[in-house]
Amino acid sequence: MIVILKQNPNRAQLENLIDWLQSKGIQIHTSVGLTHTILGLVGDTSQLDIDLISALDIVEGVRRIQEPYKNANRKFHPNDTVIEVGNTRIGGGELTVMAGPCSVETEEQVVTVAKAVKASGATLLRGGAFKPRTSPYSFQGLGADGLKLLSLAKKETGLPIVSEVMDVSQLPLFDDVDVIQVGARNMQNFNLLKELGSQKKPVMIKRGLSSTYEELLMSAEYVMSEGNENVILCERGIRTFETYTRNILDLASVPILHQLSHLPVIVDPSHATGKSGLVPPMALAAIAAGADGLLIEVHNDPACALCDGPQSLKPEAFDKLAKKMFALHDFLKDAED
Amino acid sequence: MIVILKQNPNRAQLENLIDWLQSKGIQIHTSVGLTHTILGLVGDTSQLDIDLISALDIVEGVRRIQEPYKNANRKFHPNDTVIEVGNTRIGGGELTVMAGPCSVETEEQVVTVAKAVKASGATLLRGGAFKPRTSPYSFQGLGADGLKLLSLAKKETGLPIVSEVMDVSQLPLFDDVDVIQVGARNMQNFNLLKELGSQKKPVMIKRGLSSTYEELLMSAEYVMSEGNENVILCERGIRTFETYTRNILDLASVPILHQLSHLPVIVDPSHATGKSGLVPPMALAAIAAGADGLLIEVHNDPACALCDGPQSLKPEAFDKLAKKMFALHDFLKDAED
């Protein structure tokens, strides 16, 4: 960590700072420049509170050299984390496809879709029971009943389930869920993250709409620092000035997160773009960028006029895409050798 | 609401849509253009699920004309909402100053600051007991003990308290808190918002880092639709590409939110800028823009080398600013007459 001092800092305050840092086991290298003096802090700075130091009257700025996350950091854990869920492995060169409806609505719907996506090669069933909606007047999901329908589909198909939790109080309902998803709007719901850290199920954290890579990794760190190492990162688009699509899918996040961390990285092209026509090219691009898997919405209810989510593929389109995805993954693996 | 159809829409699907809309009591005006057909929906469209309609195969786009919020909407509630807390009134032309330390640390600290800000004219005491921190390794606040220290300061000074809740489970501890704050990271924690809607204390909702005005008002709507009309909006800066300050304070939000809604609007220049030197000009600018009040961090602990938050004013600086703020508010009121 580098601390840049203001010009002519108060001596007493500077000594206070240096004493305090040394009491934390930090060594200090001082470098006197023409206009500024710089302190180079050497030691385990990941546990220093950068805001506290920035706050000092004598400090102009503080810059981290070392990353503030440890458990999630590739430097301290060079090998890929591989998470086993049912018969499937997430991370470490596998391609995991999680697919299913955005919202769980009926038994027929979820079982039909589950069977279809399994037949196409998906290894996890995704489905929303608790739905975070901007408007209190929009459908909020079936809740506990939705989770029961997912369980039925799991029993029918053997597919493990991934579903979103919105609040600590809902956790007891997630017994039969295999991967617990934290939504983008809850990425910095720190109480929820801590709670998920003190149980053992894998946790998939979606990147917040305006969250940096470091903030995403710090949210993973919240879970991991409580003892749960099974964290999956999920890129689902960020908010920018462009309004043509719902969000901008940031595929560079895939190689970057792989470089910074050992955790698997899943890409959700359905929510990022909000348009089903963009899901296939973005899914393939995600694989080419090195993603460990995809989270894709698939929906099918021909009897209902108002069901096709604008971002959902129908099973036939998903099947076509899945074939391409697995073939592309194999092609790229071979090209690597 | 306007529904723009794709070229040559499937007739059966179109009839399904029209039947469904009419079953909701919506009238439909059809306008056939050269390249597109447009449906104008007339009636109470605020409860239609825009995503559901956008999702249809035959629909190219949907645009709202009417705002999706009702309880928070100025159109249905032309007069300013005025919220009474203790002896102070928030909204309706008053200038409310909420001040205090970012984090509550010791009794001496919070009582000293409370007395100082009261003497300078503040009418509410702000103080953080539960602190949302990006890092699990940063100080997370004193929690329940922090709330007790705030109560002591309230007893000493008579100032009502505003403090942040991070999770539904913490609510029972907030008995002595007068205004419950929802932080920017929790602005779309919908379970928390609903819970706050079913109790009676005023709720101050901070705008999320990348939240639109409409999303902020929809979060207010979550609280109001459960029965609690006492909602205060708080502008605290948005995230952009500029990294010189922590966030960009969007002061146009003040007249815009006043135009769209009847709820009071408070501005937090301390968190928005993250630099104490910018608090005075931005506080004065907020008043000139028409803000109903300010939320300002004030901190004082001369014995401790590591306490001055970079965004906190010392009591003397706050006192000087408070004098200017009240004088400016009086000046602008007179100029209005």
Next chain:
Amino acid sequence: MIVILKQNPNRAQLENLIDWLQSKGIQIHTSVGLTHTILGLVGDTSQLDIDLISALDIVEGVRRIQEPYKNANRKFHPNDTVIEVGNTRIGGGELTVMAGPCSVETEEQVVTVAKAVKASGATLLRGGAFKPRTSPYSFQGLGADGLKLLSLAKKETGLPIVSEVMDVSQLPLFDDVDVIQVGARNMQNFNLLKELGSQKKPVMIKRGLSSTYEELLMSAEYVMSEGNENVILCERGIRTFETYTRNILDLASVPILHQLSHLPVIVDPSHATGKSGLVPPMALAAIAAGADGLLIEVHNDPACALCDGPQSLKPEAFDKLAKKMFALHDFLKDAED
């Protein structure tokens, strides 16, 4: 185009507006809602000035249904534009690789790199002679001399040249340049765009750092409306809150621009990410997303300690990547069949 009127519009002004629109050959469909009246404008609205109409006292908002660009619009020109440059074709299913140094520095450098990238399969040589730099104190490029060095490399290798023009006054120097590049910072330099529209060489327009798809297509329209149909679009990343990489590469732009327009779309992963390690995964992802080509920086000067651009690949790394890119392009073409 839809014009949403304010409540109770002034009748005389409304009649003025209607007369004026009808004088432009526009038909008007009126739809009266509960709270608003809406005018549906039918006819060629692409030449109506949306700002002028929005400006009227009686208008609450205006929304386009039809795109404001015509020459660049896929709807009026369903087939892909294919641009021939030397022996190479850009667009229409080909994979075009443009490669070379960021800045042209010496004859040896540019000729060596040109030979290397040609051997690896590149079909155009990129090289900067005029360099837009944020600081007046940074190296501004060799200018006219740089263009001469590019000509030498072209003579040696037969590769056509793509190079950036910064100002109308430089155009006479671009005689031997085959594709004229407009940089991101000049994307809305409308005088330059018009001038490039009145000559015949292909023009490659880079998307501005905070430009929408529509703005990029409107800039293409500036060139095309003056008579030059040979326009290439280039995605090179947009500016967001994330600072880990220089910009965020928006790969969804590829299928979106292909859907909106018939013009070829090139992706520049070097400038978008600013980090050479991210160029290979992003180049492959761009191809999977359907890009018509790549613009890649390649640099080689082992004698100089200060030359490797952080975003430049060395020829060997580029060669390895090029092999993968062409193989991937072939694989995806086969998968399409």
Next chain:
Amino acid sequence: MIVILKQNPNRAQLENLIDWLQSKGIQIHTSVGLTHTILGLVGDTSQLDIDLISALDIVEGVRRIQEPYKNANRKFHPNDTVIEVGNTRIGGGELTVMAGPCSVETEEQVVTVAKAVKASGATLLRGGAFKPRTSPYSFQGLGADGLKLLSLAKKETGLPIVSEVMDVSQLPLFDDVDVIQVGARNMQNFNLLKELGSQKKPVMIKRGLSSTYEELLMSAEYVMSEGNENVILCERGIRTFETYTRNILDLASVPILHQLSHLPVIVDPSHATGKSGLVPPMALAAIAAGADGLLIEVHNDPACALCDGPQSLKPEAFDKLAKKMFALHDFLKDAED
């Protein structure tokens, strides 16, 4: 400047770097940490090319301590720059009001508005002759004829003129213009900036839609480094995710630019918000934030149905606002004493 080296840097390359830096007169302080070695560069680093150094294989990152601008830097020029134009002074505690129509259309229009704004206290007449428009089909301004109409209004009223130049080739037409404006889209048109630096008229540079403070100051530096010290900075809003207003006016830019630089800062609330109803509160807020002046659109043509720009005030509304602005400025000046 701080250079952070990668772990185990190549020794020969490191020596090359150190030799090269020393040859530029830079002293180097080395600080060896647990995971990284840091070089502290001492001396005049403002002329070092940060990109060149970042580019080295052995470098992980480079961070500036010293600002990269010198002429525009408050540190090297502590006193406010005051620019005299006609009888008016811009900067140094004065409040300058520049007002007039967005586009110059007719002699009657511009002369009428000029007289009106002069009567209200404006000291410069703004008016657009060359208009940067997103669409080639929108009105592009009257050009040279527009400048002639501005000259007539100047002759009638004595008000100096501020008008936008879009291209170097237009400069000869600006003889009678007193302050040359560079638009947001041209903020990094470096050829134009250099040209404006080699003439003597004051130049007002508008901040680009996604430009940082530092980039704005670097653009000022382009002009100043060529010899023209008369530069005015103009905040006109930045582009974010919020679409309710055209842009977000960043009023913290006023105290920040004043702190970083000695140049005057003008605020344009008309273009930033795009809505006339927001101009008065934002103009007052800008003054409270410490702005040296305002740029405000005023328009008046009762005969024409299609003229009121959505962001333009009518003369009566402007007059009311101007009275408040001058009174507020006086009030704040007194409060300062």
